[in-house]
Amino acid sequence: MSLVPGAPDASLLTRAIDGFSAFVDLTATALATAFAAGRARLGRMRAVRIEEREDGAFVLPGAVPFPLAAAASHGVPPEVAASLKGREVELALDPARFLFRPLDLPEGARPYLDGIVRAQIDRLTPWSAAEAAFGWTAPEPLGDGRIRVMVAATPRARLAPALDALKALGVGHLVLTTRQGDGASITVHAGASGEGAGTARLRQVLLGVLAAAALAATFASGVSGFLGGSLDEEQQTLDQAIAARRRAIAAARDGLGAEGAALRGLEKAKRAQAPTVLVLEALSQVLPDHTYLSALTVQNGKVELTGVSREAPSLVRLLEESKHFSAATFVAPTTRQPGDAGERFQIQADITVPFEVTQ
Secondary structure (H helix, E strand, O other): OOOOOOOOOHHHHHHHHHHHHHHHHHHHHHHHHHHHHHHHHHHOOOOEEEEEOOOOOEEOOOOOOEOHHHHHHOOOOHHHHHHHOOOOEEEEOOHHHOEEEEEEEEHHHHHHHHHHHHHHHHHHOOOOOOOEEEEEOOOEEEEOOEEEEEEEEEEHHHHHHHHHHHHHOOOOEEEEEEOOOOOOOEEEEEEEOOHHHHHHHHHHHHHHHHHHHHHHHHHHHHHHHHHHHHHHHHHHHHHHHHHHHHHHHHHHHHOOOHHHHHHHHHHHHHHHOOOHHHHHHHHHHHOOOOEEEEEEEEEOOEEEEEEEEOOOHHHHHHHHHOOOEEEEEEEEEEEOOOOOOOEEEEEEEEEOOOOOOOO
């Protein structure tokens, strides 16, 4: 807020410009998506399936095999190009392109498969989630409260030529799939091929309005330079008033005698105790994904954990290696009961103070 009546507030204009820029991005994306969806609905009657053979050629039902790499040089037969333009296309890729890995999980993991598989990709494959195109089958019950999914993954760079070629042919919606043996189809990529270009064009139009707002911000910045000296003086006066008020409060608190000493003791004890929310944040970084807590107690500078883990003996080491906990030890023997996904444990550890959670 401006401290001088009638003076423009440069910070307010800056916030308005930032908000408008975000509005431009959202509007351009929404319009491009709507246009792409409308064009796809008008231009396709049913999905077209293209299958990749073992020799790398692609086959469209009723057409001769063709290499997708020829799309950029107009080497695809005209009838094939015409049948793909604006249509939904399923590109069934050769399983030899993919690495298949089984992933066993508790039954309760069904609603969270997307996040779990994404977090496990770098463990199951040589690639990170950002580097890989991946998908998984529907969960298969294993009994004893366990399920299994088959994860298929391949480097995104390996799929780039096929994606670029289909974009060059003007397809509408693109789905990349594969399968292992006679198993169910696994989707590894899905999206509209032309939404990026449409968004860029719409954004260029909307940015014309943003340019006018930028000129207004420049003007406001110049005006604020003339008013800067006056604002600095007023800010200094406010700082001095706040400091005087704090000194008065401190003097009044010191004058309480025994009550003041007790109050200071309470404040010191409060600072010496790690907030429970920070303890929870640190534990979420230390404990592995296969570990589940059923009880948590934070008291007198100690934390006590009760739960189930597939590798309970390693938890003491993980807590000890963290800079937030020390003197970790089991306070009860680990046990396993029928139906458990791992061993039941009860561990106690000291909380390190001062407590700072690493972001």
